[in-house]
Amino acid sequence: MKPAPFDYQAPGTLREAIDLLASNPEAFVIAGGQSLMPLLAFRLATPSLLVDLRRLSGLGNIAVGDDGFRLGALVRWRDIEDDQRLVTAHPLLHAAVAHVAHYQIRNRGTVGGSLAHADPAAELPGVAVTCEGEITLFGPAGSRTVRAGDFFTGPLSTLRQPDEIVTALHLPKWPSGRRWAFRKYGRREGDFALAGILLFYDEDQRGALSNAHVGVIGACPRPHRLTRAEALLNGRGIDESLIRQAAVTAAEEVDPPDDLHADAAYRRGLVATLIERGLRAAAQQGSA
Amino acid sequence: MIGTNRYIGSPVERIEDPRFLRGRGQFVGDLKREGMLHAAILRSPVAHGLVAAVDASAALATAGVRAVITAKDIGAVPRIPLRLLPLAGTERFLQPVIAADRVRYVGEPVAVVLGDSPALAEDGVGAIALDIEELPPVPDRHISGRDEILLFEEAGTNAAMVFTGVKGDADAAFRDADYVRRDRFAVQRYTALPMEPRGLLAEWDAAQGRMAVLGAAKVPFFNRDTLAAMLGLSPAQVDLIENDVGGGFGARGEFYPEDFLIPFAARHVGRPVRWLEDRREHLTSMNHARQADCEAEIACRSDGTILGLRGEVFVDLGAYIRTNGLIAPRNVAQCFTGPYRVPNVRVTSTALLTNKTPSGTYRAPGRYEGSFFCERLIELAARDLGIDSAEMRRRNLIGAGEMPYRLPRLEPGGPALDTECDSGDYRETLERCLAEFGWEEKRALQGREIDGRYHGVAVACFIEGGGAGPKETARLDLEADGTVSVYVGSAAVGQGLETVMAQIAADTLGLPLGQVRVLHGSTPFLDEGYGAFASRSTVLGGSAVFEAANALLARIRAAAGARLGCAAEQVEVADGCARAPDGRALAFAELAADSLRVTTAFGNDNRMTYTYGSAAAHVAVDLGTGDVELLDCLVVEDVGRIVNPLTLHGQAIGGVVQGLGGALLEHLVYDANGQLLSGNLADYLIPTATDFPKIRAIALENYRSPSNPLGVKGAGEGAIIPIGGLIANAVANALASFGAMPNQLPLSPARVWHMGSAKQSTGSSK
Amino acid sequence: MRVSFRINGDPVAVDVEPRLHLADCLREVLSLTGTHLGCEHGACGACTVIVDGAAVRACLMLTVQAEGASIVTVEGVSTDESLSPLQIAFRKHHALQCGFCTPGMLTTAHALLTDEPDADADRIRSALSGNLCRCTGYIPIIEAVLEARAAYRNADKP
Secondary structure (H helix, E strand, O other): OOOOOOEEEOOOOHHHHHHHHHHOOOEEEEOOOOOHHHHHHOOOOOOOEEEEOOOOOOOOOEEEEOOEEEEEOOOEHHHHHHOHHHHHHOHHHHHHHHOOOOHHHHOOOEHHHHHHHOOOOOHHHHHHHHOOOEEEEEEOOEEEEEEHHHHEEEOOEEOOOOOOEEEEEEEOOOOOOOEEEEEEEOOOOOOOOOEEEEEEEEEOOOOEEEEEEEEEEOOOOOOEEOHHHHHHHOOOEOOHHHHHHHHHHHHHHOOOOOOOOOOHHHHHHHHHHHHHHHHHHHHHOOOO | OOOOOOOOOOOOOOOOHHHHHOOOOOEHHHOOOOOOEEEEEEEOOOOOEEEEEEEOHHHHOOOOEEEEEOHHHHOOOOOOOOOOOOOOOHHHHEOOOOOOOEEOOOOOEEEEEEEOOHHHHHHHHHHOEEEEEEOOOOOOHHHHHOOOOOOOHHHOOOEEEEEEEEEOOHHHHHHHOOEEEEEEEEEOOEEOOOOOOOEEEEEEEOOOOEEEEEEEOOOHHHHHHHHHHHHOOOHHHEEEEEOEOOOOOOOOOOOOOHHHHHHHHHHHHOOOEEEEOOHHHHHHHOOEEOOEEEEEEEEEOOOOOEEEEEEEEEEEEEOOEOOOOOHHHHHHHHHOOOOEOOOEEEEEEEEEEOOOOOEOOOOOOOHHHHHHHHHHHHHHHHHHHOOOHHHHHHHHEOOHHHOOEEOOEEEOOHHHHOOEEOOOOHHHHHHHHHHHHOHHHHHHHOOOEEOOEEEEEEEEEEEEEEOOOOEEEEEEEEOOOOOEEEEEOOOOOOOOHHHHHHHHHHHHHOOOHHHEEEEEOOHHHOOOOOOOOOOOHHHHHHHHHHHHHHHHHHHHHHHHHHHHOOOHHHOEEEOOEEEOOOOOEEEHHHHHHHOOEEEEEEEOOOOOEEEEEEEEEEEEEEOOOOEEEEEEEEEEEEOOOOOOHHHHHHHHHHHHHHHHHHHHOOOOOEOOOOOEOOOOOOOOOOOOOOOOOOEEEEEEOOOOOOOOOOOOOOOOOHHHOOHHHHHHHHHHHHOHHHOOOOOEOOOOHHHHHHHHHOOOOOOEEO | OEEEEEEOOEEEEEEOOOOOEHHHHHHHHOOOOOOOOOOOOOOOOOOEEEEOOEEEEHHHOEHHHHOOOEEEOHHHOOOOOOOOHHHHHHHHOOOOOOOOOHHHHHHHHHHHHHHOOOOOHHHHHHHOOOOOOOOOOOHHHHHHHHHHHHHHHHOOOO
């Protein structure tokens, strides 16, 4: 399982990297390589050139500020896990990343790589979509920003053009005290999710939910929000009845695949379970 | 004849370990030769078809590609013979060393490319234009059984063999029974999956006319003879060398097409050739295993006494009969009833060919499947009759007073294949297992929902047939420095062979362990050898070493007595010295000039040993996700005699975890076109460190084997046997209120979830 | 392409094709065959090495990406002819049978305990969940790593 032959460049600037992509239509970008290398090994991808981003500076930072969070494309899962600020500043992001693959993978896999690869079961695309993040791309025409909800178009498919590079993910501010949950179920630890859910909501003084965001991974061709479930939650107080209704609605709203690991009916049932348990946990957060 | 046993029975740390811990193991992939070429294999991408053309011109023009070998270059070579059970009629279904005009499974070798590096050879494979006219595939055993699409037209059938296991009069027993129940069960196709894929390094010495092949395992002597015949050489011209082996479990080491193709390639081009299997090709090339389904019925008295058992088992064998492909179908017919007293049995086991990778043995072949079918049936009967699971086993286990207990007679085979449970008290291990597990407390949880999960417990019992004959050989040499070299025909597959054999030799000869070195497996060491399979190495290899060591001891005593002027019987041997009654002594090194060497073959008249035991499990089932968590699992087994408790315990834990993988995770999934869907380790799931942290194993040595001087019983395969039935029954008990029928493995989350969300139909019963 | 890095403290320079992954470079070019290939697609962990202090899968890294890196392989887990405390613990607990997954287990455990000498059993199991073993059933491996923690707690930190 050796890759087909390719040339290799590790440019020192983003502009050089873009120029290489623009002049080599069969070039691929490589960062951590944790998703790309297996594709090369199986010869499912046979690029003529790999453009390695490892020498680019300025893409490895996590910025936490008043306007939210900015994760550079070369930020690794390990960097997010090690960043103590994020434990409280963005607990959903921190929790989701802890579930990515395995210990060794988390030492090399990157934010940009995960977004560009767009596996429908991947955690970070789920976070980006659920939290209404924005993805910055850099190409021959300069920088542009795409809403995460639009960016992922299908399994392993995004709006990124072949001559563009993902440079950053921006996530909005996260107020402290926000209620959230991340739930994933895979067959073994570190496996891709058979289904995963990400959710958060705010509560007003009367205990009514607002701003509900519910996202799904793994039981769908691309990560997306469950808008009917969100609409059901907003304006109501959380109780067992609402939780069950939300679970049922979510199960109806997803369109899961059948594959060798699980059928669609099971994945719907799994989504319902995860929504139920996630909402229950979110509702109990902060209580003694 | 063993004096102070200071090693046998002790948890001696393994001699093998330092080199593995330092990364200095010598696996075949770690070896190179000057001028070596690398082989990559073009394999059929379709399950069934006629080979119209293999055009290698573009491959030969690819940089770094040195040769392409196809059937045309190989000419007429015998098909791969059966090592075991070469019964009449099997010759119709043997695999050729390379596909010539027809391919019968995805992964079947079609061409060998030799290149300057593995990557370049693989580039060459990609450049071969393969033209195959597809034929309709036989994707499963149901279609196979109709004999409409045939894999071998001349044979006129896809049924490769039918075995029948018979005892007493099953039909009469069913007529007279108070209770009868019939159900269907199925075990999935999966595989041994050793962590090291296969590999071979072949060197042809044209001047000497000698072929050397490194990377041998399991049965090097049989493979040497087979290869020699295929190459037109005498066995004396072929050496198969065993290096370090990254796990076997029954699958590695049998004679595969590559075992011919790589040596042939080396001779063809006159350069050493190394082939290292990659994991993707491994999953379509290494023996598959276990896939079997049955319709089985049990007949009981109303007090739960089993009167009879009938079953029709169908084994999905794959496209050819492999060297040991009939062992699992045979074992399922003969060993279906396991450790239970069933006076009337009729089980037929039909091996059917399909367009899938052929299957062979995998740890407890046929026994695991049979145990699953039998334990499920017994549990269903117990539930219907209102009898506690443990009590049902207690009432029906073969008693200590019934030994030896003859298992069903097999046809074809007859008396030559008869086998009997040798010694033991099966109820003793059951009671010990129940007590250590806490059965009385835990069964109170049966079917209860606690914190959102349903709890279930189960117990199952097993016998492990080990120590398969015919024999094994050992040679012991007293070296000039006073150490002893032990050459044994057994093969090392990671089980600690070097240490166990050294313990036996060292104790017998009264030597410190460090003065014994063990060399194994490679054909130049001995004139004949048999290898490591059916848990035979300690039984046969160990007994051969034991007898050879005793013979060497006698020779040492005689030589020392002659030199010291006393009778041989008066010589005392300890710590590497031979001492006369008057106190004068000679160190072993001083006796080495006498050329003290002994070769012994030990055979046991094909009497198998039967390790036996019981296992219990406690599961919690989450119907929201279909997750089955194993909260506790305990295996208790009596192995007759323990040579090394550390390595024995390792076999038990390792076996249980493999069994759990089979019960819950592993599955080689094929589609209707004969394409393997689970073709990598992200889709073919084996247990990891987080899956099953709570497993215990206890080994007893209360009943020695009567058929070898050490009294040991083969113990590498026992612990895996009951796990399928055990977990299925625990899940069934947890979900009893849902009428769940976990009759099919693996119990994936989706399958379990569905059990909780629909009522299951029950089998018919009277 | 010419690539320079450090292996077990020693500087090396190799000339390799871009497509040669780090595991193959270690095994075939540098003859350090302790790092094993069990799958070549990042699923089994047998190829784990430590790059700049972090455990990584050497089959998922190109040699050319190792420029300037400091790499520790299983051959470097003990620094002289005796076995390290981690290796001694593995032997004591019979945490290896065929030995094929063992190098990856050792490097992963070494990296983990160097950073987290107080890792508990759950953390150890989780960190090793990406290292497949077919022989031992994992339980003795976890026991060995737990026992080895004492040596890492006492070790001088750089």
